[in-house]
Amino acid sequence: MDPRLDRDTSNCSIARTLEIIGEKWTILILREVWYGSSRFSDFERVLGCPRNLLSTRLRMLVEEGILAIETYKEPGSRSRPKYVITPKGMDLVPAVMGLLQWGDRYRADPEGPAVLARHRDCGAPVDVRISCERGHPVQVKDIESVPGPAFRMRSPE
Amino acid sequence: MDPRLDRDTSNCSIARTLEIIGEKWTILILREVWYGSSRFSDFERVLGCPRNLLSTRLRMLVEEGILAIETYKEPGSRSRPKYVITPKGMDLVPAVMGLLQWGDRYRADPEGPAVLARHRDCGAPVDVRISCERGHPVQVKDIESVPGPAFRMRSPE
DNA sequence: CGTTTGAGTTTACATTTAGCTACTCAGCCC
């Protein structure tokens, strides 16, 4: 029996990330933040998501430091909160762009993707890829996973 | 009112990818496939996931061409199915490594990550990053999103 | 003072998804 099957998976970083952004709507909220939305009513309008869930998800993202609340003021209206992305939230972009890229490749409409991402400086398309620290491009099959410092076995019960 | 709030989001590649791998357990099953599991009982043991869900998720992944069924035979037992990853499944690795990397950075145990990914050829750690087609490394803030060929507005009702 | 507006909260109910537990089924072994 492969001993890896008895390892402790409770400290897996993938699972821990999914605990925060794995609920329905959360990633789509982040998508809209990157596309420029910031107000409660913006998210509600573009996502068509229930307000009570939207409220819960936004609160979670703020608690986790992925979004932050600022205020805005329309002339003739009082100040209201808006949601902006933090550096910690920015660091989720590669993961979400990975989802985008896969969907563009395998699930796009015949005419192509709905949205294109490009490098502001040079205008060229951007993509997500895996590199090794020395800068070599890496094929997925050339990656190996090895136990890290927090690796441990499940206690047998 | 920002017109992007009235765009049609039904053909979003992120949402379409999440339709397939956004349910609970699916990404964790893929994680185990990359770590070397292939049998029904492997997944059940290491994930602790209900068998009916495991069965449903595996069937979905096979239908979508992310996993494929092969057979194995232990001596003294009959042939049984096992699940192996396809090239289409391999293409999900950047997205899932993005989740891993974020979790390693923000949610790891004090001693570090449970698993390390490295380049088999040179032994150096690998990471997920965004590059432009011309090979420049790209900061997240230097990415701009523009309407693609399948961009369209929601019909007003 | 009464109304409007954006940003919520609360309540109620339907539907979907997740999580157990028990059962089946096909071959191998004796």
Added chain:
DNA sequence: GGGCTGAGTAGCTAAATGTAAACTCAAACG
């Protein structure tokens, strides 16, 4: 043919999510 094993199914309950409507609250406006 009776038991064992891996790979499932089936049926039931619990939890999360979806949907809809009513309600709150604070400032601005008339």
